Amino acid sequence: MHDAAFQELEIISQAVGNFPDMVQGGGGNTSVKLNDELMAVKASGYKLKQVTRSEGFVLVNYKDIKDYFARADLNSDIDYEKDSTAFLKKSVVKVEGLRDLRPSVEAGFHSILLKYVIHSHSVYANILCCSKKGEEIIRKVFSGKHYNILWVPYVNPGFYLTLKIQEGIKCHIEKGGKFPKVIFMENHGLIVNSDSREEVIKLHEEVNESIKTFLHINSPYPEITLERVNDNTYLSRTTFLTDFFKNNLISPDYFDVVALYPDQLVYLNDNISVDGMDNKLNINTKTGEIIYKSSFSEAMTMEETLLGYVYVVSKIKQCNLPIKTMTPEEIGFIKNWESEKYRKTLIK
Incomplete structure (x- = not known):
């Protein structure tokens, strides 16, 4: 009908x-x-x-x-x-x-x-x-x-x-x-x-x-590449991401300090380990290596979200613009919001 x-x-x-x-x-x-x-x-x-x-x-x-x-x-x-x-x-x-x-x-x-x-x-x-x-x-x-x-x-x-x-x-x-x-x-x-x-x-x-x-953006958007290690481990081969983490000083609380929008909080922040291997998304800041310990669907969702976030941060910096981050109260709302918790459960 x-x-x-x-x-x-x-x-x-x-x-x-x-x-x-x-x-x-x-x-x-x-x-x-x-x-x-x-x-x-x-x-x-x-x-x-x-x-x-x-x-x-x-x-x-x-x-x-x-x-x-x-x-x-x-x-x-x-x-x-x-x-x-x-x-x-x-x-x-x-x-x-x-x-x-x-x-x-x-x-x-x-x-x-x-x-x-x-x-x-x-x-x-x-x-x-x-x-x-x-x-x-x-x-x-x-x-x-x-x-x-x-x-x-x-x-x-x-x-x-x-x-x-x-x-x-x-x-x-x-x-x-x-x-x-x-x-x-x-x-x-x-x-x-x-x-x-x-x-x-x-x-x-x-x-x-x-x-x-x-903004004089002429280059194509970076291509996403994930390499399968096994059914629950995937390695990022997205050069834009590995270069960013290798060439920038990223602290363990970086993603909480530089919180840009709700989807970052839903799909990334609680899943990230910086210079550790105890989470779903693990970043080695010395080598730039990114390892996902999750299903392919979840790894791809995190990779897409991570690339989008890093791309936005990088371009804001390149354009010499002042960054606007979310407040602790706004971050807390998203992290505790039932609707976003529900959405997060579906990425698997």
């Missing part, structure tokens, strides 16, 4: 999901609205490249989700982080043939956007989103474009991020702007949305190419 819309979700998901410079591991999400009530949205923990017309997504009643956020009373004693997560689960509409999955925790902001939505963790966007000068540069790069942009200061993912985006859109329109088709989220990533499937894909490409041109 909804096969055409499900195929469209597959198309926009694959347009981004097959490129590790756009999404890493289970990061990013997509959605397509079918009518005035129903929306197909990527399932939590799934990789965008795993989304097909019959797998990796759920159908939700987005009208109910929009209404939920519109009537939220922040003066009440409701724990909206927990309550909204439970509400998103209840919004799922059962479809014969689809697995019983959990909607992306970001289905909230998908519900308030246009028909087609792509949310990526593009490394090029995050070079700016993770810089203190990011908003200033983005407004310069995209000045005069035919589409409106919105900058959203960092707020914890989930309920309050949806409210922040909702508030930002309202203020933008009240000031005379059109509905923003491009949204940059500080220390998080990029959202593009449109009522045209072709435009949303084209917009995502154009935004990233504009940033690359402005």
Whole structure:
């Protein structure tokens, strides 16, 4: 019955999901609205490249989700982080043939956007989103474009991020702007949305190419190579990574001190051992060697996330930009958030 819309979700998901410079591991999400009530949205923990017309997504009643956020009373004693997560689960509409999955925790902001939505963790966007000068540069790069942009200061993912985006859109329109088709989220990533499937894909490409041109990024993104040692041990042969760790002084707490965005915390920080061999991701700073003690799927997720993180850090440094890191409170929220713990369990 909804096969055409499900195929469209597959198309926009694959347009981004097959490129590790756009999404890493289970990061990013997509959605397509079918009518005035129903929306197909990527399932939590799934990789965008795993989304097909019959797998990796759920159908939700987005009208109910929009209404939920519109009537939220922040003066009440409701724990909206927990309550909204439970509400998103209840919004799922059962479809014969689809697995019983959990909607992306970001289905909230998908519900308030246009028909087609792509949310990526593009490394090029995050070079700016993770810089203190990011908003200033983005407004310069995209000045005069035919589409409106919105900058959203960092707020914890989930309920309050949806409210922040909702508030930002309202203020933008009240000031005379059109509905923003491009949204940059500080220390998080990029959202593009449109009522045209072709435009949303084209917009995502154009935004990233504009940033690359402005920052003079001409070299291709580093290629990822993992070498199998045995079923539960893999060796990184990604030269960009091994060179970085061999040529930079990395302390054991480096990843906690330089925390850039939620996916780093979900997929990397608790799994890393610097100059040790007692964790899933083990880095030798003298040789640059990186050894994974995990399944291939988990090793690849960590490798993609590690490369994205190191690439962003390196480019921020090359461009002489001031880095913007997450606060201890923001880090603590992500590490203790049930939704992110759930997503982390799925990478195996």
